[in-house]
Amino acid sequence: MAHVDLNIALLGCGTVGSEVVRLLAEQSDDFAERCGARLNLIGIAVRDVSAPRPDHVPRELLTDDAESLIERADLVIELIGGLEPARTLILRALNSGASVVTGNKALLATHGPELHEATARADVDLYYEAAVAGAIPVVYALRESLAGDQVTAISGIVNGTTNYILDEMTTKALSYEAALADAQKLGFAEADPSADVDGLDAAAKIAIMASIAFHSRVGIDDVDTRGIREITAEQIAAATREGYVIKLLATARRAPNGITVQVAPTLVARTHPLASVSGAYNAVVTESEAAGRLMFYGQGAGGAPTASAVLSDVVAAAAKRVYGGHAPRELPYASLPVLPAASARGVFTIDLTVTDQPGVLASIAEPFARHGVSIGQVRQDADGPRARVSIMTHTAPRGALEAIADELADNPHVIAVGALMPVEG
C-alpha cells in the first residue's frame, strides 16, 4: 500500500508527550496501515530544550520555536496544558490548515466555542479524546456512537485524585486531611490540590461532555461546582451504614427547558455501577433514550493511557487528511440553555442536629411540606439530649432544598444543618 507522508508537530513533552513520542516511533508501521499515512514527527516544541528528558526523546527534534514548527505541520498535537500559550498556538495551527489533537480540558471548557468555530472555518479537525477521562473513549462515544440517539443524562467519576482520597477515607476511616496528605505523598495529589479537590478539573470535563451530548454551549463557569474539602469521616461512616458510598460525581441532565450541570459529592448506592469504581479509575455512565444505560470504565490519567487516547485521535485525524471527510462539527445547533443550579432536580439528603423534644419532627417536616418537597425517608438517632436526623427526599429541585435548609437553620429546635447532598441510585 502506498502511503502519503504527514508532518506531525508535538507541543509539550511532559509525561504524556514523551509517551506519545515513544508510541509514534514504536508503532510507526501499524499507524501507516491504519491511517494510510506515514506519520513523521518533525519537531517537539518545549520551553527549555536543555531540560532532562527520557532517552527515547530524540534531542534533535526539540525546539523552543513553536510558531515555526507549526508552520510546517499537517497535524499538531498540543500537550502544553493551560490557557496560554496553548490557545494562541492551537488557533494558529487551525488557521494555517493543520488539524489539531489536544488533551487540554481547561482550554476546551473555557474557549471551546472559539476553537470549534475556527476548526469549522478552516475546514480541518479538532480532536480531544484525551481531555476527558484519559484512555476511556467517552468523547468518541458521545460525539459519534450516540449520534443516533438522544442523551438524557451523563454522570461520571472523572477525577482520580478525589476518587482516591474518598476511597482512602472510606476503606481506612481516615480524615480528609490525612487522606489528602497520603495522596500527596504518593504523587496522586498535587502540592496545591485545589484544581482537584475543589472540583474544577471535574467541572471542565463535564462541561466538555455536556457540550457534545446536548449540542449546546456549556463552559466551566456554567457548572455548579462543589468539592470534597468539607466531607467528614462521620459522613462517610454514616453513608457506609446506609449502603452508600460518597463519590465526587460530575453530572449533566436534560430538563424540559434546558440542561443542568453540576459537580458535587454524592451519595451513590452500593448497587449502582459507579459505586465500585475505585482508586484512580474513572467511569462515565450515559443514559439515552434508545440505548438505555451505558458505562465506560478505564484509567482516567497517566502517561500511557492518555497517550493512547491522543494517538487514537491522531490516527483518526490523519485518516481524514488522507481519505477526506471530517469529524462531526461542534457548532451547537441545539443551544439548550444551562439552567440555574437551583433548578437541578434530584434526590437529596440533609442532616440535622436537633434538640430531642416532642414536636421537633413536626416542626422540621413543616417547611418540606410548604415547599412541596416530599420526604422519602427519615432516620433519627438519639445522641444524649440531642438527636441526629437524616432526611432523604423524593425528587425535588435543589433550590427548594436550599430554601428549606435556610429556614431550618432559623428553627429554634435545630442546632446544626449539615450540607445538602445529592443521591444516585
Add this chain to the structure above:
Amino acid sequence: MAHVDLNIALLGCGTVGSEVVRLLAEQSDDFAERCGARLNLIGIAVRDVSAPRPDHVPRELLTDDAESLIERADLVIELIGGLEPARTLILRALNSGASVVTGNKALLATHGPELHEATARADVDLYYEAAVAGAIPVVYALRESLAGDQVTAISGIVNGTTNYILDEMTTKALSYEAALADAQKLGFAEADPSADVDGLDAAAKIAIMASIAFHSRVGIDDVDTRGIREITAEQIAAATREGYVIKLLATARRAPNGITVQVAPTLVARTHPLASVSGAYNAVVTESEAAGRLMFYGQGAGGAPTASAVLSDVVAAAAKRVYGGHAPRELPYASLPVLPAASARGVFTIDLTVTDQPGVLASIAEPFARHGVSIGQVRQDADGPRARVSIMTHTAPRGALEAIADELADNPHVIAVGALMPVEG
C-alpha cells in the same frame, strides 16, 4: 444549513427494524443536523407485507421486492439476519454503490472477508455496531478508539440469555434445566436455545471483535466454543464458596505467534469487573498496551438499544456520503494465525472424584509435573470413602491440561474427571 437527501432502504422489520423506523421518524431533524443529510426512508423490504406491524410503520413503504428497493438506495440497513438472502442482498447493495449498515453477526462471522473486500472495492462503507453487544459501542472502540494502541486481549459477556440462566442458577440455586425453562417462559431464551446455550452466538461476536482488534481474519469456525449445558448447580455452589462466579466468557488473546479465540464457561473472581455484570446486560473488557484495561457495559440486546447502535452507524455512514472519507477498511494487514485451541494459555481448574486412600494425591500430581504444569492450589474434601479434589493450575496451555485429564481418567484411584474450566481474575 442546506441538506442533501439520502435514500434509506430497510431490509427486515422485526423488533429492531420497527424501532429503527420509529427513531428515523422521531429524530429526523436531529439526524439532518448531525450528518448534513435528510434521511428519507424510501422502503421497507419484508417477506410478508400483510403481516401485522406496529402502528408507526407506514404501510405504504412495505414491499416484498428487496432487489428493486436496493437499486434506489444510497444506504441500506440490513436487519433480516441469517446468511441468505442477507449475504446476496448486502453484496448487491455494496456493488450498486450503497453503504450498508447491518446487525448480522452470523453473516459477518462467516462471510466477513467477502463483505469487507466488496466494501473496499466499491469504495463505500460497511458498518455493523449492532452485530456485537447491542448498544455498547465496542465495534467503534476497537475499530477507531484503540487505533492508536495495541490490543493484547478482549474478554466479554456478550450473550444475555446464558448470562441470565447462569445468574438464575447462582442466585436461586436452580438446575440448568429449571433456569432454562424460566428463561424460556420469560422470553429470554428461544424454544430452541442452542445458538445461545451452546455458545454459537457468543462465538460469532468474539470472531468479529478479534478480527478488528488483531487486524486478522477470524471466522466463527476458528473459535473454540463450549456452551453451558453441562454446568451443574454443584459447580456453581462450589464456585460461590471459593469467591468466583461462573460466566460464559468470550475471549481472544494475542500470543507470541498468533491469537487464541474461545468461548467457555469460566470461573470469574468476584473482584473482576465482569463478575458483577448480571442478567441480560453485556460487557466487554479490552486490554491494550497503552490504554490498559477498559470496560464497556450496557444492554446487549433488545429493540431500542440495538436500534440505537444501528442509527449511530447510519449517521456515520450518511455523514461520510455527504462530507467524504470512509470508515477504516478492514483488510486484514496483520493476518495473525488463529492458533489451535490446545495452545490457548490460561489458568484452569479441574475437579476430580477420587478414592480416599494414602498416596492418591501424589499419583494425581504426577502427570501435572510431567507435563510441566505447575499447580497453584489444591482443595480436597472428604465425601465418605471418596474425596473431591479441585486443582487450580498456574498459567498453562489447554492442550497440556487435556492430556493430563485423559491420563487422570485412566488412573485407578480416580473415579471421575470433571470438565476443565478456565479462570479469570
